[in-house]
Amino acid sequence: MNRIVSATGSQLRCKGWRQEGILRMLENTLANAERQEDLVIYGGIGKAARDWPSLHGIVDELKQLEEHESLIVQSGRAIAVMRTTVAAPMVLIANANVVPRAATPEQFFELSDAGLTMHGQYTAGSWAYIGGQGIVQGTFETFAAAAERHFGGDLTGRIVFTAGIGGMGQAQGRAVRMNGGVALIADVDADRIRDRIDTGAVDELAASIPAAWERAAKAAAMHTPLVVAVAANAADVAEWLLAEGRIPDLATDQTSAHDLLRGYVPSGHDAASAAVLRDTDPERYRELSALTLTRHVDALLGLAKAGSVVFEYGNDLRMAAQRIGHTHAMDIPGFVPEFIRPSFAVGRGPFRWVCLSGELADRDVLDTAARALFPTDQKLATWLEKAGGETPVEGLPARICWLGHGQRALMAARINELVASGELAGPVAITRDHLDSGSCAYPTRETELMPDGSDAIADWPYLNAMLNVAGGADLVAVHQNAGVIGGSASAGMTVVLDGSELSAQRAAICFENDPAIGVIRHLTAGVPESAAYLPTSGINAVVGWQ
Numbered sequence: 001m002n003r004i005v006s007a008t009g010s011q012l013r014c015k016g017w018r019q020e021g022i023l024r025m026l027e028n029t030l031a032n033a034e035r036q037e038d039l040v041i042y043g044g045i046g047k048a049a050r051d052w053p054s055l056h057g058i059v060d061e062l063k064q065l066e067e068h069e070s071l072i073v074q075s076g077r078a079i080a081v082m083r084t085t086v087a088a089p090m091v092l093i094a095n096a097n098v099v100p101r102a103a104t105p106e107q108f109f110e111l112s113d114a115g116l117t118m119h120g121q122y123t124a125g126s127w128a129y130i131g132g133q134g135i136v137q138g139t140f141e142t143f144a145a146a147a148e149r150h151f152g153g154d155l156t157g158r159i160v161f162t163a164g165i166g167g168m169g170q171a172q173g174r175a176v177r178m179n180g181g182v183a184l185i186a187d188v189d190a191d192r193i194r195d196r197i198d199t200g201a202v203d204e205l206a207a208s209i210p211a212a213w214e215r216a217a218k219a220a221a222m223h224t225p226l227v228v229a230v231a232a233n234a235a236d237v238a239e240w241l242l243a244e245g246r247i248p249d250l251a252t253d254q255t256s257a258h259d260l261l262r263g264y265v266p267s268g269h270d271a272a273s274a275a276v277l278r279d280t281d282p283e284r285y286r287e288l289s290a291l292t293l294t295r296h297v298d299a300l301l302g303l304a305k306a307g308s309v310v311f312e313y314g315n316d317l318r319m320a321a322q323r324i325g326h327t328h329a330m331d332i333p334g335f336v337p338e339f340i341r342p343s344f345a346v347g348r349g350p351f352r353w354v355c356l357s358g359e360l361a362d363r364d365v366l367d368t369a370a371r372a373l374f375p376t377d378q379k380l381a382t383w384l385e386k387a388g389g390e391t392p393v394e395g396l397p398a399r400i401c402w403l404g405h406g407q408r409a410l411m412a413a414r415i416n417e418l419v420a421s422g423e424l425a426g427p428v429a430i431t432r433d434h435l436d437s438g439s440c441a442y443p444t445r446e447t448e449l450m451p452d453g454s455d456a457i458a459d460w461p462y463l464n465a466m467l468n469v470a471g472g473a474d475l476v477a478v479h480q481n482a483g484v485i486g487g488s489a490s491a492g493m494t495v496v497l498d499g500s501e502l503s504a505q506r507a508a509i510c511f512e513n514d515p516a517i518g519v520i521r522h523l524t525a526g527v528p529e530s531a532a533y534l535p536t537s538g539i540n541a542v543v544g545w546q
């Protein structure tokens with residue numbers, strides 16, 4: 001079968017651009033899939049549709065959908081077309097939602113094996129995936145915030161030690177390089193490292209751990225951005241660094257520590273021998289993984305004591321260690337409370353646009369428009385300047401571009417004008433990750449350590465989704481169980497800008513309210529940056545609830 005890619009050009013297969021835009025977003029999500037044959041987009045199990053007949057059903061319905069109708073999608077399967085209004089969303093999606101008692105891995109996978117639900121991760125099931133660049137900017141933002149907090153603004157002359165160059169982890173080297181630093185990355189899979197050298201995510205493969213450190217230290221001393229990888233276990237490298245007193249400036253991890261059998265690799269094994277042990281003796285595999293993870297976390301804590309800035313970057317390393325009895329793993333801070341919360345507190349997060357025409361020139365026009373609209377936003381300028389080299393085009397030309405409350409509605413309005421005036425070759429879809437200011441409850445990541453203890457309160461993503469429905473976003477999705485099963489609730493949204501007055505209105509309302517509810521979420525939790533921002537934000541918060 002031919003690989004699915006997104007349609008491009010001006011020919012419509014649907015009854016309007018709103019439906020066509022959503023269909024192209026679905027196709028583009030599939031075009032970037034890790035395993036398109038299984039409809040798995042990313043994150044090992046995150047799918048765009050429940051199965052192939054369901055996908056065909058969704059596509060057929062999108063082609064027939066009228067402006068005053070909404071397509072209802074339940075866990076990756078089209079189940080109804082309902083009469084709504086022209087101001088209502090074209091597509092409403094609910095994925096992987098289960099009652100709290102059923103939110104255990106055993107029960108959830110039993111339900112999905114029975115064909116009753118589908119794991120949608122964040123942007124897989126809400127058809128907003130744009131390939132690897134999404135994680136490149138999230139990682140860039142995280143390291144940029146760490147640099148700002150600890151190293152005077154950038155990572156020039158600094159060494160970052162981390163591990164894992166998988167689907168998501170490969171962004172780490174790029175992000176460190178973009179911030180001017182040197183990344184020393186361990187991965188047990190030498191072939192994978194070589195592949196990453198071919199794609200530019202890694203610069204060099206060192207022959208040994210000492211050689212890797214020496215190369216990293218030399219580049220840092222010369223203020224040369226570099227990504228050096230070594231085929232070794234993260235625990236072994238971390239222990240060596242500590243024992244030798246080679247203390248990196250920053251240390252984190254992106255191995256698949258969340259899964260001690262199918263993701264994390266025990267010390268003493270490379271990728272191939274780990275695969276054999278996994279099949280022949282999974283119990284032994286788990287035991288060895290647990291021993292390695294304990295050593296890994298101990299060594300990271302040791303590096304922190306010795307002066308490294310250590311944090312968890314969302315791979316469940318700390319909870320995984322806690323589950324096997326580690327008592328101090330949670331002493332490692334999480335990346336959101338440590339670095340990203342001030343951005344989320346003012347509604348700043350992973351806004352992104354996708355050029356539905358398929359024309360690369362449209363992306364350039366939009367990069368220029370963003371620079372012109374926000375000339376004093378230095379982070380945005382750095383990102384746009386360096387993103388070209390670090391984010392190859394994957395499917396439809398797209399740009400992730402973190403923008404704040406206020407900025408998002410302005411950018412959306414400008415995009416709609418550019419579509420209307422014909423300066424762009426076609427309409428543009430605007431969407432975002434669920435990892436955003438007001439659209440996620442995830443107590444070990446996005447909402448960890450909220451000042452008022454509201455980490456597990458999941459009202460916010462539902463309010464966010466309802467607001468986007470009320471505002472007439474073209475697609476609204478509510479998900480649970482992304483990342484760790486039982487760990488999260490989240491919401492996604494997309495608006496297709498076709499240059500019309502109606503899309504200008506939708507965009508103005510949605511891109512005001514979507515980040516505004518994020519500001520409010522942080523305000524109610526007592527995050528100081530939200531309180532400081534509120535008076536000039538124009539957000540009509542009901543004060544005095546305390």
Ligand code: NAD
Pocket residue numbers: 043135138163164165166167168169170186187188189192232233234235254255256257258263264265266267271292313314315316435483
């Ligand atoms: P992946 O499975 O594609 O890659 C993991 C890599 O780690 C592999 O290359 C593997 O060889 C290597 N590895 C495993 N154990 C190792 C060890 N002990 N030492 C050295 N190398 C080892 O996973 P991915 O898609 O890159 O995701 C990595 C982790 O990040 C996952 O836990 C994922 O859930 C998490 N994640 C975080 C965010 C975020 O926002 N921070 C976003 C998405 C995913």
